[in-house]
Amino acid sequence: MSVVNILKNRDNPTRYPSLERRDNRIGIYFLIPTIAVLLIIVAYPVVYSIVMSFHRWRPTDINRNFVGFANYVRVITDARFPQSIINTAIYALVGACFKVLIGMGLALMMNRKFVGRSLARVLLMLPWVIPVTASVTAWNWMFNGMYGIFNVLLMRLGVIDTYVNFLGQRGLALVCVLMVGIWMGYPQMMMMILAGLQSIPTEMYEAAKVEGAGTFTIFFRITLPSLASVLSMTILLSIIWTFNSFNVIWLMTRGGSNTHTMNTLAYEFSFINMRYDLGAAMSVVILIFLAVFLFIYQRKQREE
Amino acid sequence: MSLGMKKQKLIKNIVFYFFLVLIICFLDFPIYWMIKCSLTDVDQIMTRDVSLGITEVDFSAYEQVWNGTGFASNLQFRAYMANSFIVVLVSSGFSIILATLAGYSLARFRYKHRNGIAQGILYVYMFPQMILTTPLLTLVIKLGLYNSLWSLIIVYCTFSLPYSVWMMRSYFQTLPKELEEAAMVDGCTRLGAIRRIMMPLALPGIVATITYTFVLGWSNVIYPLAFITDESKKLVSIGFNSLISGDMTPWNGVMAAAVLSAMPVVLVFLFLQKYLVGGLASGGVKS
Structure with a gap:
């Protein structure tokens, strides 16, 4: 081996394979507690749910026969099922x-000094900070x-000329439920986009100003393109979070007045109908x- | 700067503040209304002849909620408050300890499937809580933890742990590698470098993550709703719901309870929000 090659290899960690490997084993030890906890409290329940869905399973009854797809058929043919999908779609897409x-x-606005x-930032974040039950109670009263x-x-x-029973x-x-959901969810989007905005180098704006670009040109030519990746991620995350949300609808209408989403319907099956x-x-x-959403999310990330 | 430009700038500023104040008033109106109604006397609240301003300041609703007297005689508000603190603090603390280790590991060490594991943990955070609720409930009953705060402490980790891991991983990725390498060259062991160099640097990230999981945990509804029926074990997020009963609802009391239940989390946020902004900027969105 020539001297040049030895010198080249000096900073190469593979020169100490055993040390490096031992070091990385520490890394795996660090990870084990988290993985173990998540396996017990997340992976196990998910598998349990899947098993449950193919059996007759009620808390009041010890008879637990295998029933094949009967539960799925019963759920899909439920009168509220199509509406719950439409509502979830509206709620997730329009809301997001x-x-x-x-x-x-x-x-x-907040990106200006x-x-x-x-x-102002604290006041704008408040709808997200206030506990859901507190703010939804206030909305219900309003x-x-x-x-x-x-x-x-x-x-x-x-x-109006007569009082309206909004809910x-x-x-x-x-519409009311959607409004409250949006009110509660915009602060998170604001914070994420603000973080994205602050990572755009100011030199770009200065250069554009020197070139004489107007506010709109700057927004569409610099801000929006620089924000593209943050924005696409934000939108997808927002859709998934809104899709998952259960609190607002359950606390406002209990799924009544045709407002059931898939999550509130699942809750009603489990805990109201037992x-x-x-x-x-x-x-x-x-x-x-959700898997479809996550698939899109992953593909999106791979593109970047 | 010419006088014309100065004038233009002034007008621009006035317009900006005008819209800002307008937007804030509009968006924070429900919170204002909650406070206003909580300070109103019970006879004054069920009326259509309301004014938008605060016309009276009456703390009796707060007193009754806090002491469990009058309309709130079925409420154990102070117990709810303590329960919420215990559950949220213990589960957030437990999560952050595990997550700091895991986040560091995912950010620094190289081993197989490292990115896959990180991605998987993020996906766990996106799971609907609904799918976990029934199986966790049966698990909790089997362990004899139904109606115990321990059940919620464990279960709150389903969202606080994955989120904390993700945040801490992103945060460690922003810290320069050279610092610990230098420490190790100077004779520190890897563990020593982590303890002496990385932990102090990671503190802002840890505070940001705890703030976030505190806010998330404090307002969680589905788990306390499903796991707790014992009045003295209820959390503040659902505890005062029993006050709401159709036309008989004492709305000023409900609003007072709502304001009280929001107080701790708002205070935590006020003190720690500057960390939250920095933490989010460093890793909340970026993968």
């Missing part, structure tokens, strides 16, 4: 769209059909939908 748009607008910026402030205000403005009417209830088997089948259906 608005969350990202509002988040984007606010992030652009101005007096009182951190106060939507109240007897004394709610929305009814009072709309009446005073002359928009009791089909269509209208979904049919764990149907709830499990519904959960597996949700998981299949």
